[in-house]
Amino acid sequence: MGMTQHAEPAVSSPPASGPGKVKDGRTSERPLALRLLARPEVGVFLGAVAVWVFFLIAAPPVRDGSSMANILYQSSTIGIMALPVALLMIGGEFDLSAGVAVITSALTASMFAFQLTLNVWAGVVVALLVSLAIGFLNGWLVVRTGLPSFLITLGTFLILQGVNLAVTKLVTGNVATDDISTMDGFDQAKKVFGSSFDVGGVQIKITIVYWLVFAAIATWVLLRTKYGNWIFAVGGNKDSARAVGVPVTFTKISLFMLVGFAAWFVGMHNLFSFNTVQSGEGVGQELIYISAAVIGGCLLTGGAGSAIGPVFGAFMFGMVQQGIVYANWNPDWFKAFLGVMLLGAVLINLWVSRTATRR
């Protein structure tokens, strides 16, 4: 488990401090440990570790490498979406359509390729355009109307849910897509979006790699680039951000399109892993993505958070969800266990950050 190594880049790069570091005696330097603990992702990191250690003790199968790979796979499909959802949330908006947008993308790719009998890559490209367009539309409507993104994306959530169903039925005559696994390009696309590789006898799903790479890129963008500053600025205070020259419209729309990109990515994973897609899937997933981001330290009000926090948030979800199975607890209590474990983890998170910021 290499969780600690992913925590390092975020921890070792504190927010840009003022130019001079000359001590003038008016402020005293807080101990390093406390400063570390005060970072939003450290609380969730410790929460995730606590959950992990708990299940290592409570559920012996978790100690096995292939079990860990399975837990990380579940975490990665949540985590890849939780990343842009978190960035969007830092930028002060959120997206309720993210769950069904994944399925929209998968349906688009599958039906476009199948109905026109094209190479599946044609479907993949068209699905990307559609996903980006949905993100653009969400962002554009939010910026143009000034309405809360809750309302706008609730609207697109319902629209996509209906369109997924109605268009699929209209085009295929059924409510699920046709099997595309025998078509040209499928094997190639499966390698890209849904393959796995062997590490010491353990099969690792490729989504785990993408998840961690995307997290690293998002962290770098957020902490080291101008665009990252813009995200914090538009989420903190839109008007003052605009006043100092931050392109608010561009930033917000691009964040929504980033969610679209991730939805496309996960949608392609679903399609090429399972060959067909049922049009009713995806509902309810948006809340899981948002929860992973919030547990990961992103404020619902915007302006604060990190990209590495949601990685641990998603891991916590995957760990608890599968940990309950590995521990062989009575499945009737499944949802209740899930809720209790997540609340517990969030409380640890809260306690850590309170302790750290108390003087």
Added chain:
Amino acid sequence: MHRNHRAAALAATVLAGTLLAAGCSSSSGGKQSEDNSADGASAGKASTPRMTIAMITHAEPGDTFWDIVRKGAQAAAAKDNIKLVYSADPSAGAQANLVQNAIDQKVDGIALTAAKPDAMKAVVAKAEKAGIPVTGFNSGLDDWKQLGMLEYFGQDENIAGQAFGERLNTLGAKHALCVVQSQGQVALESRCAGLAKGFKGKTDKIYVTGTDMPSVKSTITAKLQQDSSIDQVVTLGAPFALTAVQSIKDAGSKAEVATFDLNKDLVAAVQNGSVEFAVDQQPYLQGYLAVDALWLYKNNGNASGGGTAPVLTGPAFITKDNADTVAAFAAKGTR
């Protein structure tokens, strides 16, 4: 500026589409390889006066099973000169409202699923008072008579589960895992309960999130890793059986898969042996009979089962031996 962006995006889409259509055709699979066989079965058309029938189910939208039910209902409606009004809502309260809505529209008959019978009691009584006959199907086997329904078409889930378990006995399974894709649904729970009754080995149960396939896959994988003595996975819907096949591979398990319900891809999986068998409750038949029965009642006073016994539509077993005969129908989405 925004307009330019949109125009550019549109142009790009069209361009991409054209280019791809020109140069990237798939040489296998796809629409072109599908048979152009005639759609659906047609049994002519009745000359009886046009009537309106409301079909109201507890279906989750976008589920292949319910789509097949609806196709059966539509086939019967087309034959019987019936205008079919289909609606569905998984929440019992909302479904009861839909029934009330149908009563208000003064339809000539209602075909209803009673997954939560208590919630349907009041509206079914109202329909009866308004002189609208109600047929039950799919869910509510134990309650349709008390509710005052005319007749009932469906599968006894518990009996189907038992038959399933008995078949597993003959195949030599020792430890079965029953995978429930929607926690707390009565019909699914009684399938698992029936399975446990008919199966001589040990039966475990697990809940998965049916709307999230990657999660379904890893949860089944986790369970197989946790308990390596499981040698039989039992799924309660066709898409989950196909996912379970992948989970077994991931977990390095030697378990077999068998399932309730069918779809096109599943029949292919039975044909190639990756799924042992499927229990078919014939959803098309349920939808068809529930509508056709209302026509018969109105035009000839008939009631199947004499109005006292249910009409069972399953369990029918689909195995490697008979999968070929079903495949053509499944390809059309009617089995």
